[in-house]
Amino acid sequence: MSTEEQPRRPKLRIRQATLDDLPEIMRLEVLCFPSPWPQELFERDLRPGPDRLYLAAEVDGELVGYTGMWFYGGEAHIGTLAVASRWRRKGIGEMLILTLLGEARKRGGRYAMLEYRVGNEAAARLYHKLCFSLVRIRKSYYTDTGEDAAEVGMNDLDTSARIQTLADLAHRWHQTHDYELEIDLPAPPG
Numbered sequence: 347m348s349t350e351e352q353p354r355r356p357k358l359r360i361r362q363a364t365l366d367d368l369p370e371i372m373r374l375e376v377l378c379f380p381s382p383w384p385q386e387l388f389e390r391d392l393r394p395g396p397d398r399l400y401l402a403a404e405v406d407g408e409l410v411g412y413t414g415m416w417f418y419g420g421e422a423h424i425g426t427l428a429v430a431s432r433w434r435r436k437g438i439g440e441m442l443i444l445t446l447l448g449e450a451r452k453r454g455g456r457y458a459m460l461e462y463r464v465g466n467e468a469a470a471r472l473y474h475k476l477c478f479s480l481v482r483i484r485k486s487y488y489t490d491t492g493e494d495a496a497e498v499g500m501n502d503l504d505t506s507a508r509i510q511t512l513a514d515l516a517h518r519w520h521q522t523h524d525y526e527l528e529i530d531l532p533a534p535p536g
C-alpha cells in the first residue's frame with residue numbers, strides 16, 4: 347500500500363459577509379471593477395437585515411470573492427459579484443451564485459435578476475451557464491462609459507424543475523472542482 351500523502355485540497359468556505367469584511371471587500375472591489383462602488387454603499391449593504399444578504403468566499407482563510415443581493419417581495423436583485431483575479435476560473439464565482447440562489451429560494455424568492463456590462467464576456471458566459479435568460483438590453487445603462495447592460499433573470503426559483511437544474515449544476519461543480527467546500531450560513535430570518 348502506498349504511503350504517499352494526497353495533496354491537501356484547498357478549503358473553500360462560503361459564509362455571510364459582514365462589516366468586518368469591509369476593508370478586504372473594498373480592496374477587491376477597486377481591483378475588480380473599472381468604476382468601483384463607494385465604500386458607503388458597502389457599509390449600508392453589509393449591515394445585517396432581512397432584505398439583503400452578502401456572501402464572502404474564503405480559500406484557506408483568505409477572502410477571495412463576494413456577492414450580494416437585495417430582496418424586493420419575491421425578487422432577488424443580485425447587485426454584485428467579484429472574484430480575485432488569481433482565483434478566477436476555479437469555480438468560485440459559480441458556487442457563490444449557486445449558493446446565493448439557494449438562499450434566495452429559502453427566503454421565499456421566486457425570481458432572481460441582475461445586470462452586467464454587455465462586453466463582460468466572463469459574466470455573460472457564467473450567467474448563461476447558470477441558465478439565466480436575457481430579459482432586455484438596457485441602452486447606455488452604465489454612466490461611466492455609456493455601455494449597455496444586459497439584464498438577465500431566472501424565474502420559477504421555487505419550482506421542482508428549477509431546483510433540480512440548480513442541483514445538477516452543483517453536482518457537476520463538485521465533480522469538476524477539488525475543494526473541501528464548507529457553506530456556513532445562518533438560517534433565514536422568520
Ligand SMILES: CC(C)(COP(=O)(O)OP(=O)(O)OC[C@H]1O[C@@H](n2cnc3c(N)ncnc32)[C@H](O)[C@@H]1OP(=O)(O)O)[C@@H](O)C(=O)NCCC(=O)NCCS
Binds near residue numbers: 428438
Ligand atoms: C465574472 C467573475 C465573477 C467570474 O468568476 P470566476 O470565479 O472566475 O468564475 P468561475 O470559475 O466560477 O466560472 C464559471 C463559469 O463561468 C464562465 N466563465 C467565467 N470566467 C470566464 C472567462 N474569463 N471566459 C469565459 N468564460 C468564463 C465559464 O462558463 C465558467 O465555467 P467553466 O469554467 O466550466 O467553463 C470574475 O471574472 C470577476 O470577478 N470578474 C470581474 C468582476 C465582474 O465582472 N463581475 C461580474 C459583474 S456582473
